[in-house]
Amino acid sequence: MALSRDEIREGLSDILEEVAGVNPDDVADAKSFTDDLDVDSLAMVEVVVAAEEKFGVKIPDDEVANLKTVGDAVSYIEKG
């Protein structure tokens, strides 16, 4: 069964807290990983690898550059 956007966002939020110490209360679709959540490029690599494992998706490196906000990532994972 496909996950809802809320479920994906919640899963991402857990990853962000675990690998980058992001407060779950700060995670929202409009938030930029780098500008708002202080997730730098190295931390983003960890987020992507953990998200691939958690959601069973492939996120190619050239796609990662397009994932600027939490909403971008949720949408990408939602498409599967």
Added chain:
Amino acid sequence: MTEVVVTGLGATTPLGGDVASTWEALVAGRSGVHLLEHEWAQELPCRIAAELAVEPSEVLPRVRLRRLDRSEQIALVAAQQAWDDAGLSDDLDKERLGVVFGSGIGGALTLLAQDDILEQSGARKVSPFTVPMLMPNGPAAVVGLEFGAQAGVHAPTSACATSAEAISWAADMIRVGRADVVVAGGAEAVIGGLPMAGFSSMKAMSTRNDDPTHASRPWDRDRDGFVMGEGSGALILERRDHAEARGAKIYAVVAGSGLTSDGYDIVQPDPECRGGGRAMAAAIKQAGIDPKEIGHVNAHATSTPVGDMAEIKGIKRVVGDHVVLTGTKSMTGHLLGGAGAVESIAAILAIVEGVIPPTINLENPDPGLDLDVAANEARKVELNAALNTAFGFGGHNAALLFTKA
């Protein structure tokens, strides 16, 4: 000549999570060595070590920890303590702030853990923090970033002489005018299967597994090798007039330092301690004092059969037969790249407190030991000057001479 003084001390060691608790345990003669319960240790010839008394996870935030090798974590802990102890603040001129911080082996535990991940899960799972965690300049870089140091961040690496060499470089940085304040020291955390198996294959480590607290026994007839420890020591070195202008407390003067190399063997100590002796002589010469003024040597004394007695020859020849020695590795184990800094702190506190920590487990002195050692009990002595020595695989020799503030 520009005078360099010590204004801050920090440490995390097998005896305590800070300088005060480490010093208290040193003077009390407590051993930090124990039997390793880890599964990976059970098949090793040497199953004893001196692990940290306080885990870095008790001090640093979780996310910070996962991006730092254990050696970087403890470098940060020790350096922060030294910084706070010196009363330094953010308004310091960062272009005049340097760091010299070393590690003998670097992030070996990170290297091994990430190699396991590579083998088991593939390249994509390897942490993006692997390289900054395993690089040998990692501890220096992490400390430099923490305080915003911009006068230069350096990472000497000379095995077990590393952090003594770092203190020498730091003093030189100030003497030649490249910095006013330098955070100096070293960190090592490689208690793990491969490093211990490697040292064991060299027959360098004690195998007294059934009696851990008595395994590290410098100068004792029954010594059978060193015991590995982990830890970090940090010192704030400062130009005297800079320290005085801000009203800093001064622990001691870095009166002289000497760095030499043996040109003899990659791992065997020169049995005559010629290179080590030249390092001591260079430190004394730079300080411009009479060797008779040196009351104490915190010796390298690792508890290995050859090294311990070779050093005695060097000390006797260069410093004289009046000094009181101690080998604090009998309690801390051998902190490798962290040893010189932690033992320099012990030598400085010996001057400040007028107490030389004991060499424990010296039950049957080696017949060749003809110098006075503070054996088994701390010794109260008024000291004007104390020397610390450190020697490393590769034939690196360092000697640091501290005098009363």
